[in-house]
Amino acid sequence: MKRPTIADIARRAGVSKGAVSYALNGQPGVSEATRQRILAIAEEIGFTPNSAARALSGATANAVGLALRRPARILGLEPFFMELISGVEAELSARSYALTLQVVADPEAEIAVYRRWWGERRVDGVLLCDLRIDDRRVPVLEQLQLPAVVIGGPGHTGGLASVWADDAAALAEAVEYLVALGHRRIARVGGLPELLHTEIRTRAFTDACARLGLSEAVTVACDYTGEQGGRATRRLLSAARRPTAIVYDNDVMAIAGLAAAHELGLAVPGDLSIVAWDDSPLCRLVHPSLTALGRDIPAYGAHAARALLAVIAGDQVGAYQHDTPHLKPRGSTAPPR
Amino acid sequence: MKRPTIADIARRAGVSKGAVSYALNGQPGVSEATRQRILAIAEEIGFTPNSAARALSGATANAVGLALRRPARILGLEPFFMELISGVEAELSARSYALTLQVVADPEAEIAVYRRWWGERRVDGVLLCDLRIDDRRVPVLEQLQLPAVVIGGPGHTGGLASVWADDAAALAEAVEYLVALGHRRIARVGGLPELLHTEIRTRAFTDACARLGLSEAVTVACDYTGEQGGRATRRLLSAARRPTAIVYDNDVMAIAGLAAAHELGLAVPGDLSIVAWDDSPLCRLVHPSLTALGRDIPAYGAHAARALLAVIAGDQVGAYQHDTPHLKPRGSTAPPR
DNA sequence: CTGAAAGCGCTTACAG
DNA sequence: CTGAAAGCGCTTACAG
Incomplete structure (x- = not known):
């Protein structure tokens, strides 16, 4: 045929x-x-x-690339990426763009993928996730002149376009809420410290605690896995003056923290209040359901995809601010008893 | 440059x-x-x-397509697809093949995507998930002569190659285990009834229960969401002669079931034993950790990708059987009290 | 073993 | 408004 x-x-x-x-x-x-x-x-x-013929003459591949640098174990677990992808994809397919996905093991591999994509003209642009401080990918993409949009920031994006959300404001809202409930000892179980948004959240947490007169503001650095989230929670709850509330950097660690509290015989929210980041359905799956900093992740991805298509079209694109995550109070937070 | x-x-x-x-x-x-x-x-x-030039002369796009038909909400939640994708991707990238992903809303849209991919020569072949009984996608792919591998079966794959796992044997193992523990009233919270593997599991469940002399074998049809899984569990547990064990068709519904049991004041595993399908990290995140039918999903995906590359290479590929999921007993199962 | 040439299916100046 | 032609960057028969 x-x-x-x-x-x-x-x-x-x-x-x-x-x-x-x-x-x-x-x-x-x-x-x-x-x-x-x-x-x-x-x-x-x-x-x-024929897309190949079109790409060969027209110089556009009608495809956009996304490289994900996480082990399968974590990637599968976190709803974030799948939700992001589905948002990106919805926007792209409406404009007949394909999404090319690649899972990479480390920064070298990721950069190699960008070089290859560029050389092959396989994609017209890329979306950059998990922005780091002094991220080596940024200068490479600038040098390649491969259209790109960073999902993250603000700042540290070099000359690249970006879409970012105000995590600092969201974290401050969570801390203020807990303090308003009467909490004075609040801890935080954070994500990978080398990621920019972790740094931003950590600073916001420290600042908010100081501003509200809390004497301590402990952040334990973790890697988003339930394993580390549970372990960090156990350690925090075994201390002499244990926190009455913990803020987690993702939902998976928060759920592991909930299980750890149960193991230690502590009631949630009676003995411990829990706030999760990312209001995925996971948060409503457990009992009590988790108070979370919610955001519309598919919309975030769609926003980034739109920005990338604009960059590809040659528009001048800067840093777009997306909606600030907002607190969704549920059963896991209450006044300390 | x-x-x-x-x-x-x-x-x-x-x-x-x-x-x-x-x-x-x-x-x-x-x-x-x-x-x-x-x-x-x-x-x-x-x-x-240049991949376009190569595709234009050599007739191969060096890309493989995967269309996913699930709403973002469910897609994000289930670790299954991300794990599958990472396995597929690992195999593909080792051979310099790209993975093109598309999220579709319904069967019509999915078939349209295949036609478009074929017309554009954008992919050399596709992977088919969520096989249905009398699946309309199968004849379309056969007619297009687009190389394809069905992830699922056995049977109902027409002339297409496939990779399948023996879900029936796995489910029988779970039921036998529960009966050995002393359970006599076992229920099942199933996935979407129109999917072939749901049908296979339902029949296997009914057969195993009959063979082991259990008088009833109720399956409640759900859609894999925590919402429906929780509701089905509540209904089952509110009945006069409530089951002492429930087998779930995925991990998300099992976790929702666990929360529902807690809400109703029932102890797990004391009052209710729970078996989940798919041993994702979610199962170890909750307390008690869930007994699950485990399988190596990335390996399953890699297997399918290898089969697809063989089909693309022109090899004669039939139905490959993958490892049978096996039971991983954990804290959520015990003799009924 | 090597070179010159046609062709894949489009897009886009360039003439009429 | 329309046609004929060149060209995108490869691969692959076809001659030497």
């Missing part, structure tokens, strides 16, 4: 291939009557332009 | 473009000395073949 080409359409319509191309792409250069006739024939024979 | 092409290499090496192509692809037609010289130059100037 041979795929129809513009040559087939041209023959049928009795015009040149060029005319078919113009008609199909809405370019001037053909009369309206001819255009309609060509479109009808294309429709009739089920024509779909 | 212009990307280097084979013409650049040819000029530098003082040979024809054809010779460069042969050398780069390990084809006969160039002397070993010439080949080495060409490879060295390619390496030196950082040559990467």
Whole structure:
């Protein structure tokens, strides 16, 4: 079954291939009557332009790349990426762009993937996740002149476009809420310290605690896994003056923290209040359901995809601020008893 | 910054473009000395073949497609797909194949995506998930002659290659285990009834219960969400003769079931034993940790990817059986009291 | 073993 | 408004 080409359409319509191309792409250069006739024939024979041929002449691959640097174990567990991807994808497919996905093991591999994509012209641009402080990927992408949008910030994005959310404000809201409930000893179980947003949240946490007159503001650095989240929680709760509230940097660690509290015979929220980051369905799956800093992750991904398509189109794109995550109080927070 | 092409290499090496192509692809037609010289130059100037040009002449896109038909909400939550993707991806990237992902809303959209991919020659083959009984995608793929591997079965795959696991045997093992513990009233919270593997599991459950002399074998049909899983559990546990054990078709519903039992004041595993399907890290996140039917999902995905590459290479591929999921007993199962 | 050439299916100046 | 042609960067018969 041979795929129809513009040559087939041209023959049928009795015009040149060029005319078919113009008609199909809405370019001037053909009369309206001819255009309609060509479109009808294309429709009739089920024509779909060959993406390789198009990429070869037009220089656009109509695809966008996303490299994810996390082990399968963590990737599978965190709802974040799948939600992000589905948001990105919704925006892309509406514009007939494909999403090319690659899981990478380390920064070297990720940079190699960008170089390869660029060399192969396989993608027209990329989305950058998990921005780090002094991120080595940023100068590489700038040098390659590969269109890119950083999902993260603010700052540290070099000359690249970005979409970011105000994590600092969100974390401050959570701390204020806990203090308003009467908590004075609040701890935090953080994500990977080398990630920029972890740094931003840690500083916001320290600042908020200081501003509200709390004497201590302990952050334990973890890696987003339930294993480390549970262990950190056990350690915090075994201390002499244990915290009455813990803020977690993702939902998975928060759930592990909840289980750890149960193991230690502590009631949630009676003995311990818990706030999770990312209000995924996981938070409503457990008992009590978790108070969380919620955000619409698919919308965040869609926003980033839109920004990337603008960059690819040659628009001047800076740093777009996305909605600030907001607190969703549920059963896991209450006044300390 | 212009990307280097084979013409650049040819000029530098003082040979024809054809010779460069042969050398780069390990084809006969160039002397070993010439080949080495060409490879060295390619390496030196950082040559990467343009994938569009390659696809246009060689007829292979070096990409594989995966369409996922689930709402973002569910997709994000279930570790299954991310683990599957990371396994697929690991296998593909080792062979320099890209993975093109698309999230679709319904069967029509999914079939349209296959047609488009085929027309655009954007992918060399596709992976089919969530096989249904009388699945309309199967004849479409056969007709398009788009290389495909079904992840699922056995049976109902038409002439397509497939990779499947013996869910029936796994479910029987779980039921036998529960009966050995002393359970006589076992219920099941199942996945989407239109999926083939749900049907297979339901039949296996009914058969195992009958074989072991249990008088009833209730399966409640759900959709894999925690919401429905929790509701089904509440209903089952509110009945006059409530089950002492429930087997769930995924981990998310099992966790929701655990929370529902807690809400109703029932102890797990004292009053209710729980078995989950898919031993994701979620199962070890909750307290008690969940007994689960475990399987290596990334390996399953890698297996499917290998099969697909074989189909693309023109090999005759039938139905490969993958490892049978096996029971991992943990804290959520015990003799009924 | 090597070179020159055609061709993959498009897009896009360039003439009429 | 339309046609004929060149070109994107490869691969692959086809001659030497």
